[in-house]
Amino acid sequence: xxxxxxxxxxxxxxxxxxxxxxxxxxRNALKGLGATLGAAAFVTAISxxxxxxxxxSPEELMQKHYKExxxxxxxxxxxxxxxxxxxxxxxxxxxxxxxAIPGTKFAYAINLSLCNGNGKCVEACHKENNHDxxxxxxxxxxxxxxxGTMDMGRGNTxxxxxxxxxxxxxxxxxxxxxxxxxxxxxxxxxATWKEDDGIVVVDYNWCIGCRYxxxxxxxxxxxxxxxxxxxxxxxxxxxxxxxxxxIRPQGVVEKCHFCLHRTREGRLPACLExxxxxxxxxxxxxxxxxxxxxxxxxxxxxxxxxxxGTKPSFFYFFDK
Amino acid sequence: MMxxxxxxxxxxxxxxxxxxxxxxxxxxxxxxxxxxxDLSVVRxxxxxxxxxxxxxxxxxxxxxxxxxxxGRAITVACEVCHSMIAEPPSxxxxxxxxxxxxxxxxxxxxxxxxxxxxxxPGDARSFRLANGTPVEPWDVIDLCSQCHGPQRKDFDHxxxxxxxxxxxxxxxxxxxxACTACHSPHAPKPGEVRPTFKPIxxxxxxxxxxxxxxRKDADHE
Amino acid sequence: MNRELSAPGQGRHWxxxxxxxxxxxxxxxxxxxxxxxxxxxLTAVALVGANAWANQVxxxxxxxxxxxxxxxxxxxxxxxxxxxVAAGGVMMVIPAYLYHDETMHDVVILGELLAISAIxxxxxxxxxxxGRPDRFWHLIPxxxxxxxxxxxxxxxxxxxxxxxxxxxxxxxxxxYMKFLGQAPSPRxxxxxxxxxxxxxxxxxxxxxxxxxxLGGRPLWNSALLAPRFLASAFVSGPAFIILTMLALxxxxxxxxxxxxxxxxxxxxxxxxxxxxxxxxxxxxxxxxAGGAHTASARYLFLGLHGFHGLVPWMWTAVCANLLAAFxxxxxxxxxxxxVLVAACVFAFVGIWIEKGMGLxxxxxxxxxxxxxxxxxxxxxxxxVSAGIWAFGLMVFTIALKIALPVLAGRxxxxxxxxxxxxxxxxxxxx
Numbered sequence: 001x002x003x004x005x006x007x008x009x010x011x012x013x014x015x016x017x018x019x020x021x022x023x024x025x026x027r028n029a030l031k032g033l034g035a036t037l038g039a040a041a042f043v044t045a046i047s048x049x050x051x052x053x054x055x056x057s058p059e060e061l062m063q064k065h066y067k068e069x070x071x072x073x074x075x076x077x078x079x080x081x082x083x084x085x086x087x088x089x090x091x092x093x094x095x096x097x098x099x100a101i102p103g104t105k106f107a108y109a110i111n112l113s114l115c116n117g118n119g120k121c122v123e124a125c126h127k128e129n130n131h132d133x134x135x136x137x138x139x140x141x142x143x144x145x146x147x148g149t150m151d152m153g154r155g156n157t158x159x160x161x162x163x164x165x166x167x168x169x170x171x172x173x174x175x176x177x178x179x180x181x182x183x184x185x186x187x188x189x190x191a192t193w194k195e196d197d198g199i200v201v202v203d204y205n206w207c208i209g210c211r212y213x214x215x216x217x218x219x220x221x222x223x224x225x226x227x228x229x230x231x232x233x234x235x236x237x238x239x240x241x242x243x244x245x246x247i248r249p250q251g252v253v254e255k256c257h258f259c260l261h262r263t264r265e266g267r268l269p270a271c272l273e274x275x276x277x278x279x280x281x282x283x284x285x286x287x288x289x290x291x292x293x294x295x296x297x298x299x300x301x302x303x304x305x306x307x308x309g310t311k312p313s314f315f316y317f318f319d320k
Numbered sequence: 321m322m323x324x325x326x327x328x329x330x331x332x333x334x335x336x337x338x339x340x341x342x343x344x345x346x347x348x349x350x351x352x353x354x355x356x357x358d359l360s361v362v363r364x365x366x367x368x369x370x371x372x373x374x375x376x377x378x379x380x381x382x383x384x385x386x387x388x389x390x391g392r393a394i395t396v397a398c399e400v401c402h403s404m405i406a407e408p409p410s411x412x413x414x415x416x417x418x419x420x421x422x423x424x425x426x427x428x429x430x431x432x433x434x435x436x437x438x439x440x441p442g443d444a445r446s447f448r449l450a451n452g453t454p455v456e457p458w459d460v461i462d463l464c465s466q467c468h469g470p471q472r473k474d475f476d477h478x479x480x481x482x483x484x485x486x487x488x489x490x491x492x493x494x495x496x497x498a499c500t501a502c503h504s505p506h507a508p509k510p511g512e513v514r515p516t517f518k519p520i521x522x523x524x525x526x527x528x529x530x531x532x533x534x535r536k537d538a539d540h541e
Numbered sequence: 542m543n544r545e546l547s548a549p550g551q552g553r554h555w556x557x558x559x560x561x562x563x564x565x566x567x568x569x570x571x572x573x574x575x576x577x578x579x580x581x582x583l584t585a586v587a588l589v590g591a592n593a594w595a596n597q598v599x600x601x602x603x604x605x606x607x608x609x610x611x612x613x614x615x616x617x618x619x620x621x622x623x624x625x626v627a628a629g630g631v632m633m634v635i636p637a638y639l640y641h642d643e644t645m646h647d648v649v650i651l652g653e654l655l656a657i658s659a660i661x662x663x664x665x666x667x668x669x670x671x672g673r674p675d676r677f678w679h680l681i682p683x684x685x686x687x688x689x690x691x692x693x694x695x696x697x698x699x700x701x702x703x704x705x706x707x708x709x710x711x712x713x714x715x716x717y718m719k720f721l722g723q724a725p726s727p728r729x730x731x732x733x734x735x736x737x738x739x740x741x742x743x744x745x746x747x748x749x750x751x752x753x754x755l756g757g758r759p760l761w762n763s764a765l766l767a768p769r770f771l772a773s774a775f776v777s778g779p780a781f782i783i784l785t786m787l788a789l790x791x792x793x794x795x796x797x798x799x800x801x802x803x804x805x806x807x808x809x810x811x812x813x814x815x816x817x818x819x820x821x822x823x824x825x826x827x828x829x830a831g832g833a834h835t836a837s838a839r840y841l842f843l844g845l846h847g848f849h850g851l852v853p854w855m856w857t858a859v860c861a862n863l864l865a866a867f868x869x870x871x872x873x874x875x876x877x878x879x880v881l882v883a884a885c886v887f888a889f890v891g892i893w894i895e896k897g898m899g900l901x902x903x904x905x906x907x908x909x910x911x912x913x914x915x916x917x918x919x920x921x922x923x924x925v926s927a928g929i930w931a932f933g934l935m936v937f938t939i940a941l942k943i944a945l946p947v948l949a950g951r952x953x954x955x956x957x958x959x960x961x962x963x964x965x966x967x968x969x970x971x
Binding site: 031038044045046047048051061141143153157173182186187188189190191208209210215216222224225228252305308309310 | 570571584588589591592594595596598599600601602603605607608609610612613667670671672673674675676677679680685686687688691692693694695698751754755756757758833836904905907908909910911912
């Protein structure tokens with residue numbers, strides 16, 4: 001047998017047809033034909049990827065990690081994202097990069113005696129953060145729980161009756177902004193991390209979409225973009241942050257970021273403003289005069305799943 | 321010598337691994353020190369912006385059911401009638417059953433208070449505290465706080481009543497709600513509401529035949 | 542053994558190595574009609590899988606059955622299982638190299654080739670599970686941002702790739718030496734083989750650590766997970782190798798010795814019982830201690846609040862494992878190849894379910910907020926998974942084709958026509 005001119009690889013190394021002829025050159029020619037056919041079939045099979053290649057710019061593909069960007073590069077990225085928002089959603093957006101305020105560590109508390117489960121916070125989050133409209137996506141889930149237990153197994157998020165129902169209390173759950181976040185540890189590419197003000201953020205342009213963080217989070221705080229979010233142009237919230245509510249790409253993980261595009265400007269998060277019961281308290285835990293400090297010092301607060309040692313910055317308490 | 325070189329490489333890799341892990345091992349034991357907050361920045365910042373409380377519009381009067389040429393409802397001030405009543409109703413007899421005219425049908429569910437617990441019988445358009453001190457009609461917070469001390473305390477610390485605007489008053493103002501923004505003074509218990517917004521997770525909607533709507537057992541047992 | 546390096550000078554290697562590759566390719570692609578038919582079928586399935594994956598990437602993973610509640614599915618289930626199969630090959634290496642089992646030594650390359658194919662499948666299963674495969678380069682140390690050593694996934698990337706390289710090196714070197722007609726030098730492969738033994742343990746331990754390190758998932762958060770993974774790996778890997786050897790005997794007409802099969806059966810007999818013991822102690826702890834942490838196990842074995850999507854899967858696995866254990870322990874397993882095939886198939890299927898659908902999926906049910914959302918793979922997931930299996934089998938078949946002449950003692954097939962004398966022994970290494 002000759003060792004010259006073997007087939008040139010490819011997974012389609014096969015020869016269609018009947019019993020093998022003994023002539024080596026003919027055999028090699030048939031092998032080559034098989035390989036060519038296989039390669040062509042492979043190219044056809046993965047041709048849907050061409051659509052994706054059209055919508056993904058080289059700049060986006062080669063974009064560096066957030067922490068490695070200088071201000072010039074960040075500016076270029078913000079402009080590019082604004083253009084993309086215009087192009088793909090038909091909406092004018094002002095995307096900015098908000099840095100943590102020095103001397104700030106955010107914390108949140110919810111008074112479960114006040115919360116009546118009306119879902120206003122869920123809706124406000126949905127609108128504020130440009131969530132996918134079709135799925136009513138939101139970073140907050142509200143559990144309706146029977147009074148007398150803290151067993152989430154007896155809770156229900158899909159309740160659809162007038163609230164508050166007799167014998168029930170309501171417990172909104174969102175990202176607990178843990179001081180020991182299991183989600184950031186597991187990320188293989190450091191696409192998610194805890195910032196100086198305690199907010200756990202995601203670099204939507206760095207996440208590879210392995211969803212390990214989603215498996216690691218004990219609070220169901222993370223969401224994956226199973227498809228490209230759909231938001232009508234007139235409903236897009238134009239005030240956007242690079243690490244927060246700008247419209248996320250398909251295939252990456254996102255999460256509650258305490259509305260950092262608001263809170264890092266001193267404003268209250270959208271869920272708090274929407275709360276009509278006043279159950280939500282937000283503030284800077286390092287400021288001894290802050291409301292949140294008063295809560296922690298004067299109410300018997302608790303955290304969810306304390307036994308896991310995640311040290312949440314999100315507290316719950318009852319008045320009565 | 322190639323063998324020796326490869327052994328060196330492997331040893332190099334292994335020691336690299338150990339060196340790489342070391343900082344995290346030592347890190348975790350030292351972590352409390354890095355949590356020391358720098359409070360100077362916080363204290364230096366003065367609170368400059370105001371907190372505005374949304375009080376009710378003073379003395380709304382009573383709706384007559386008539387509108388003027390511009391379509392605005394015509395209201396009648398309380399004094400219009402109450403100044404003409406010669407004899408103020410006796411405090412003991414004052415209850416829902418005694419109400420006259422358009423006061424009738426008022427839903428009153430507020431403990432065992434009577435009208436004059438808050439309304440000043442001598443001055444129809446103002447209120448009074450339990451000790452008789454008159455209170456401006458818009459100043460509901462002080463009025464309610466007579467009984468609802470814990471709520472007042474929570475309100476003063478931002479833990480009741482909700483707010484909007486700025487958490488950081490050095491950067492912008494804040495708006496608060498007075499009690500009556502949410503609580504009717506005559507029947508303060510908030511009513512039931514329909515939840516506005518539910519997640520439509522895939523497979524939670526039941527639209528997918530493979531994934532029926534989940535059911536939780538919260539209601540039984 | 543020759544104490545000098547038996548490899549010829551550098552100048553000749555870069556000429557002869559490409560020749561070796563070309564020759565290997567020629568050997569690998571020559572075969573009877575049945576071979577071409579087999580490869581054609583596998584290619585077709587692999588292409589279906591590639592097409593399904595391309596659609597998944599383009600339209601988003603909405604095309605899978607996964608949700609934010611069950612965020613890993615069939616892909617990661619298969620990944621976990623295939624890491625076990627890759628590690629299982631070491632059950633041939635240990636007798637061959639540590640206990641100097643001569644007949645095992647003759648066929649040990651089967652285990653190494655299986656490891657190569659299985660690891661390639663693992664890497665593919667992880668890749669198809671990514672939402673953004675275009676950002677794969679973020680995972681490359683030095684180029685991207687490799688979160689080592691904190692993320693267990695980075696450990697897994699390292700151990701899997703090194704294990705792949707170790708096995709590629711050992712197999713490649715031994716076959717290359719056959720091609721050159723030289724005796725392989727132990728210096729060039731024995732240390733790597735010994736390292737690969739440790740490494741095989743490490744790949745499955747690290748893979749177990751991926752899951753058992755997550756405090757928020759009670760079903761996985763068990764110190765027993767890594768030992769369980771290893772035990773089941775040392776059943777599923779050898780079971781697949783036994784099936785391969787029986788198939789090679791029947792379809793490739795090889796007269797493989799039955800000593801290695803007996804050794805593997807003896808290993809499986811012990812390990813399958815250890816695996817069942819660990820499964821039982823896991824089940825006992827879960828159910829006897831009770832409490833909210835039992836919810837996942839309850840869902841898996843009994844169903845929870847009217848949901849029992851995984852119950853048939855899990856009981857199939859339990860039955861298959863028990864049946865396999867019974868058959869392996871029965872004396873007829875060494876006499877009747879039918880019984881042996883049945884035992885191996887039951888063990889393979891049982892463990893595939895136990896480690897995949899029966900472990901990865903229930904970890905997410907109920908969810909972190911104790912909501913129950915069930916999972917069943919979508920058609921796209923089945924297609925992609927089948928495609929990867931087909932591709933893995935193609936790799937394995939081609940690798941076997943190259944190694945077959947060695948196994949059959951016909952090393953001259955590998956030799957270039959004009960090259961040195963054929964080896965008189967069919968043994969790979971010694």
